[in-house]
Amino acid sequence: MAELITYRDAVKRAIAQEMRRDDSVYLIGEDVGDAGGVFKATKGLLDEFGPVRVRDTPISEEAILGAAMGAAMTGLRPIAEIMFSDFLATCWDLVAVEMAKTRYMTDGQVTLPLVIRTANGGGLRFGAQHSQAVENWAMAVPGLKVVAPSNPHDLIGLFAAAVRDDDPVLFFEQKSLYPTKGHVEEGEIVEELGTAKIVRSGTDVTIVALASMVRRAEQAADELAEQGISAEVIDLRSLVPLDATTIIESVVKTSRLVTVEENPRLCGWGSEVVSLVAEEAFWHLDGPLTRVTTPHIPLPSADALEDEVLPSVQRIVDGCVKAVS
Amino acid sequence: MVQARFPEPVSDELLDIEDKTRLELYRQVVRLRRFEERAYRLFMDGLVKGTSHLSLGMEAIAAGVATAMREDDYTFCTYRGHAHTLARGVPMDAVMGELLGRQSGVCGGKGGSMHLTSVEHGVMGSYAIIGAHLVIANGAAWSASERGTGQVTVAFFGDGATNIGAFHEALNFAKVWELPIVFVCENNLWMEYTPIDSVTAVEHPAADRASAYGLESIIVDGNDPDAVYDVASRAIGRARSGGGPSMIEAKTYRHGGHSRADPGTYRPEEEVEAWKARDPLGYRDRLLALGMDEAELVAIEDEADADIDAASEAAKAAPLPDLEAAYTNVWADGGWSWRN
Structure with a gap:
């Protein structure tokens, strides 16, 4: 029996699933307890697991991630919430310089089984400092795994995989997706990190999208179908590990590639995907490798302006038409 | 011209510490000194690559605190961390191997x-x-407390760290969560080149x-092994019994510069001399x-000399890391794979 639940409720279900299974899993962060999180994604967890395992912290992002890291290296499997992914900038040392490098520097003496979950991306009119899509920052640092689910089912399955993984995982919850719904079966759900999903089959162009851009890519595929263009849509799901095989196999079939990225253009994850395809599937290509991104600007707040710059269904359609023509 | 900063007068209070503990403190101070002197020489010889931050003159702090710790307690230290690592019992050859970038290094040469x-x-x-490590140390203390192991975490750091945000976040967090942690500030009066x-x-x-x-806050003469051991024992005991976090600020002085070949000439000469007169090795006179039997002290010194010679030779003779280790x-x- 599948149940229709929101992406928001999927967060709670995912955390509860893992905390019930493993006593060493703890949740810490600003307002995660009584308040149930600023997006209400952790509401109810305090009641079930109590104030020791679901614990509020001061507004001290370095202290939050430091606590998670020190605990992970000594036997716990902490989940740390950073309320908005923009705030990762205040504790980037912990993420990029401490967590990412410690296993390597110690030649494997230290293991860091921890998850940083954070509300990422735009679409809620929060302006430039609460709307960034920053998954690329994490992707650029060796030693971090980077996951960004697009729907409730994947959120639960990938979150479970992240908690059970022995490496630090940055888990980006796209905040505009919290109210969106999807079908989720009963029982435990666990998926595998580093696995992309073909969410729509096609033959003329491969669209690779992530998180909030997946639904838009599917809508674009509907419109392209009306124009006689058959688009295959891949939900990338995680940036590290990257499922290069699924992308390459798809491009070998369609001979065309379009990436759809919420991040600003320069050094977005799509540039890595494009370069990979250029190197490994070049002789299969029949059209320009095309990227649809937010332009290289900070995000504006006004709804009209934000809608203007985030990749729209129309821009994805246009990108695909360019790639196939 | 920088004004000289002189040490506080020595306390004539004699602490009640067992002889065997005092011998262990002396053994630690001597071994740390021998190691740092050799590390400096090997750096100047070009065998220790990159950089190197020594604890010359500051050995009593690592010695005193480590001696007060339980074997399964945790320490977190800084880039000036040879002394703290050795004081917990890590063999000299594994540390020297790491400094020389050898396979025998405690991190296989990758640290x-x-x-x-x-x-x-x-x-x-x-x-x-x-x-950074102050907030991470909190996590180890939190974990120990959740796991009910009774382990205490000690975090060593320098005076310069007290003006960075993570220090302030760490202290507030440690107190709010009542963590079993002892912060130990080695205040050597100079950050890098600025007082x-x-x-x-x-x-x-x-x-x-x-x-x-x-936090429970204690200032101590960081060049006196007895005094450091005494306050550390109390702070660690308090943490272990659920009394929460403490801060020990140990006043000390580095005999050399900040790092590498820095001669530290920015410091007033009379200041350096006054502090060198308070060398932790002066502990020998107290013993x-x-x-105490001088022969016992000489035996400790001879053993340290032999160990540092052996560790240096072992490190020099050790193979370079397999290149595969980079991956x-x-x-x-x-592994290191980021894709399938």
């Missing part, structure tokens, strides 16, 4: 002088970004801030005055 780690000795890492008091709003950069955050242990599966 270097600034990242000495030996989890089996409770040495949870040497961190080279100022202040700490010229950039700090309070007189005691660690202790004054710690009091404000509600003799207490009637291992990015991930817990042992």
Whole structure:
């Protein structure tokens, strides 16, 4: 029996699933307890697991991630919430310089089984400092795994995989997706990190999208179908590990590639995907490798302006038409 | 011209410490001194690559605190961490091997002088970004408290760290969560090339801030092994019995410069001389005055000399790391792959 639940409720279900299974899993962060999180994604967890395992912290992002890291290296499997992914900038040392490098520097003496979950991306009119899509920052640092689910089912399955993984995982919850719904079966759900999903089959162009851009890519595929263009849509799901095989196999079939990225253009994850395809599937290509991104600007707040710059269904359609023509 | 900062007068209070503990403190101080002197020489010979931050003159702090710790307690230290790593019992040859970039190094050559780690000795890492390890140390203390192991975490750091955000976040967090942790500030009066008091709003950069955050706060003569051992024992005992976090600010002085070949000439000569007159190795005189057998002290010194010679030779003779090691242990599966 599948149940229709929101992406928001999927967060709670995912955390509860893992905390019930493993006593060493703890949740810490600003307002995660009584308040149930600023997006209400952790509401109810305090009641079930109590104030020791679901614990509020001061507004001290370095202290939050430091606590998670020190605990992970000594036997716990902490989940740390950073309320908005923009705030990762205040504790980037912990993420990029401490967590990412410690296993390597110690030649494997230290293991860091921890998850940083954070509300990422735009679409809620929060302006430039609460709307960034920053998954690329994490992707650029060796030693971090980077996951960004697009729907409730994947959120639960990938979150479970992240908690059970022995490496630090940055888990980006796209905040505009919290109210969106999807079908989720009963029982435990666990998926595998580093696995992309073909969410729509096609033959003329491969669209690779992530998180909030997946639904838009599917809508674009509907419109392209009306124009006689058959688009295959891949939900990338995680940036590290990257499922290069699924992308390459798809491009070998369609001979065309379009990436759809919420991040600003320069050094977005799509540039890595494009370069990979250029190197490994070049002789299969029949059209320009095309990227649809937010332009290289900070995000504006006004709804009209934000809608203007985030990749729209129309821009994805246009990108695909360019790639196939 | 920088004004000289002289040490406080020596206390004539004789602490009640067992002879065998005093001998252990002396053994530690001597071994740390011998190691740092040799590390400096090997750096100048070009065998220790990159950089190197020595604890010459500051050995009594690592010695005193480590001697007061339980074997399974955790330490977190900084890029100036040779002494703290050795004081927890990590063998000299494994540390020297790491400094020389050899396979025999405690991190297989992948850490270097600034990242000495030996989890089996409770040495949870040497961190080279100022202040970062203070918040990480909190996590180990939190974990120990949740797991009910009674382990205490000690975090060593320098005076310069007291003006960075992570220090303040760490202290507040440790107190709010009542963590079993002892912060140990080695206040050697100089950050790198600038006196700490010229950039700090309070007189005691660690202790004054710690009091404000509600931590038990203690200032101690960091060149006196007995005094450090005594306050560390009490702070560690308090943490172990659920009494929460403490701050020890140990006043000390580095005999050399900040790092590498820095001669430290920016410091007034009379200041350097006054502090060198308070060398922690002066502890030897106290032990003799207490009637200890000089032959026992000489045996400790001879053993340290032999060990540092052996460790240096072993490190020099050790093979370089396999080049394959560059590609291992990015991930817990042992590998480095980011794609399929």
